[in-house]
Amino acid sequence: MEFNDVIASRHSVRRFLDKEVPRSLLDAMVLQAGTAPSSRHSKSSAFMIVEDPDTLLALSELRTSGAGFVKDAKAAIIVLGDESKSDLWETNAAISATFLQLSAVNLSLGTCWVQVSGRRRSKDGSVPGMAEDYVRELLGIEERMRVLCVIAVGYEAEAL
Numbered sequence: 001m002e003f004n005d006v007i008a009s010r011h012s013v014r015r016f017l018d019k020e021v022p023r024s025l026l027d028a029m030v031l032q033a034g035t036a037p038s039s040r041h042s043k044s045s046a047f048m049i050v051e052d053p054d055t056l057l058a059l060s061e062l063r064t065s066g067a068g069f070v071k072d073a074k075a076a077i078i079v080l081g082d083e084s085k086s087d088l089w090e091t092n093a094a095i096s097a098t099f100l101q102l103s104a105v106n107l108s109l110g111t112c113w114v115q116v117s118g119r120r121r122s123k124d125g126s127v128p129g130m131a132e133d134y135v136r137e138l139l140g141i142e143e144r145m146r147v148l149c150v151i152a153v154g155y156e157a158e159a160l
Contacts, residue, residue, distance in 0.1 A: 006105045013110025014069040016154030021074045023051070025107050026153065030077065033100035038092040044085035045096035048078040048139060058138055059150055062131045064122040067114045073152035078135065080145045090117060093148040100151055110156035116147045 001009075030047045038044055050056060051074070060071035070076055079097040081089030097113060104111045116135055121127040132147045141147060 001106050006102055010101060010105045012112040013152075013154070013156045014112050015157040016069075016072050016074060016110065016152070017157050019074065019155045021051075021109060021153060021155070023049075025109065026051075026075055026077065028107065029100050029103040029109075029153070032103040033079075033096045036092070036096040036099040038095070039086050039088040042086035042088075042092065044082045044089045045093045046080040046082060046145065047096075047100070048080065048141070050076045050078065050139070055138070059135070062114070062116065062121065062134050062138075062150065063119060064127050067150070069112065070114060070150060070152045072154070073112075074154040075152075077151045077153060078139065078141075079148045079151060080141065081148055082144055083146050084144045089146055090148060093146075097149055097151060104151075104153060108155070109153055112152045114150040114152065116149050 026049050056076055057071045059076055060068050077100060079093050081093035083089045086092055101111045116131045119131040121129050121131055121134060135147045
């Protein structure tokens with residue numbers, strides 16, 4: 001796919017086919033995202049691939065709104081930043097997440113970004129806590145790593 005086509009084709013996908021995504025494609029996405037530029041070449045971004053349906057279901061509950069579709073994705077990639085490597089971990093991780101999404105388009109996959117960093121589990125306080133703490137505990141993420149977002153990944157279902 002031509003680069004301009006990749007850019008023009010990228011959009012948020014919240015409806016996924018019930019079709020497995022080969023691990024080789026997920027690995028390719030992470031490899032390409034790892035080439036993203038970072039402040040002072042700190043390479044502070046890291047990624048965690050989740051394919052287990054029960055864990056995807058749990059991730060879909062990280063916030064009361066805006067994350068429910070994750071349960072229907074065939075994978076999710078957690079985008080992390082190592083704050084011990086850079087105080088600009090969040091910016092670096094955002095650039096990496098963008099590379100990840102563009103790589104997915106090039107591989108004919110759909111994605112949707114679910115913001116984690118700085119978000120409460122619910123806007124109205126009905127579910128206490130922060131989304132990042134929920135994801136950190138669920139996945140056993142070490143303290144120095146921060147969670148920017150969850151990228152749901154799968155083959156796009158036809159729009160209604």
